[in-house]
Amino acid sequence: MILWQLFTSFFKIGLFTIGGGYAMLALIQEEIVHYGWMTPHEFVDIVGIAEMTPGPIAVNAATFIGYRVAGLAGALLATSAVVLPSLISVLIVSRFWARYKSSQGVQAVFAGIRPVVAGLVGAAAVLVGRASLQVLAPGSIHIPTLAMALVVFLGLLYRKWDPIKVLVVCALVGLFIFK
Amino acid sequence: MTRDKNWWKLFTAFFRIGLFTFGGGFAMLPLIEKEVVEKQGWAEKDEILDIFAMAQSVPGAIGVNTAVFIGGRLHGVPGAIVALLGVVTPSILIILIIAQFFEQFQTNPYVARAFSGVRAAVVGLIAAAAVRVGRGAIVDRFGLVVAGTALFLSVFKLIPVIWVMVLGGLGGYLYALTRGRLGQK
Secondary structure (H helix, E strand, O other): OHHHHHHHHHHHHHHOOOOOHHHHHHHHHHHHHHHOOOOHHHHHHHHHHHHHOEOOHHHHHHHHHHHHHHHHHHHHHHHHHHHHHHHHHHHHHHHOHHHHHHOHHHHHHHHHHHHHHHHHHHHHHHHHHHHHHOOOOOOOOOHHHHHHHHHHHHHHHHOOOOHHHHHHHHHHHHHHHOO | OOOOOOHHHHHHHHHHHHHHOEOOHHHHHHHHHHHHHHHOOOOOHHHHHHHHHHHHHOOOOHHHHHHHHHHHHHHHHHHHHHHHHHHHHHHHHHHHHHHHHHHHHHHOHHHHHHHHHHHHHHHHHHHHHHHHHHHHHOOOHHHHHHHHHHHHHHHOOOOOHHHHHHHHHHHHHHHHHHOOOOOOO
16 A cells, blocks of 8 residues: 555656756655655755765655655665656657657647746745754744855855755754754 | 667666766756767767757656667667666665665764754755746746746645646646747647
8 A cells, every 4th residue: 555655656756757856846745745754854854865865866765765664665666656757758759759849839838837847946945945944943943054055055056066065065064063 | 879789888878877966957967968979879969959858848857868768769668778777776776775774874963963954955955946947947927927826836735736737837838829829830
């Protein structure tokens, strides 16, 4: 039963991951909260781990959550489920690639989906932010965390910092400054 | 293009791509280009951009989609599966190792403190990604309204995320229809 839930959840996540990683964070959170697979702040930790380890975030998150919920079988099943839509959709689309690319209908649909993806990534920032700013200060906002998030945001956007180095530095800052 | 079925080469090429790309998505593209175009000659240089565009506009992670496309073009469905396994195997192995120790890690006070820093960084990272994606995706007032509505609906969990995407696609189609952009076929 739980394996079936994992499979359908991650198949759905794979199917609706369009335009890359972060857009599906809102969807993953929706699924894990719905099934009670982990707490909101464990979810933030997983996003952190997925960032620091190689590979697509969707795949990392699937393996991790699958393992936590149902061991090795869960990990392999969730990971297979999250990549299965890729396998199906790419094999179909590559067959009709030329026609697909120039279809005005397809173009119009994507002109609507692209801004949705931007909105969903924004929503992921708000949702993850809300979980993460309250871990050290339940019910209110942890100011040092907020300040650090803001510095990271500006540095990535205007100074083109390397995300991996940012994570390592922030881990060290947390280790020595936060309690 | 070589037609002899060198499965091992296909697997290891995508294994390397999976192993050395951190942060997922767009970070993978330069490495994929180097491996697929320059080293293996599986695609032409100007063709790879079209492949990336396709990989972004169908369901699934970009790196995974590119692997399926290249593998499938070389050796059909079995090729697609081999390339897919190559690109996800490093993630699976590394995450399984980390997951083994996660519970012990979590209760360790030093790790807990380090993770409080990581959590702050993750918020900044996602917020920056939202701005970057928004810059590319929001090109007119219609896009701004759609993005704002999607943000609002999913932050307050008014309708499931999947419906937000379906409505966005439908909205894009109707908008083009009212603008008469779908007239000439």
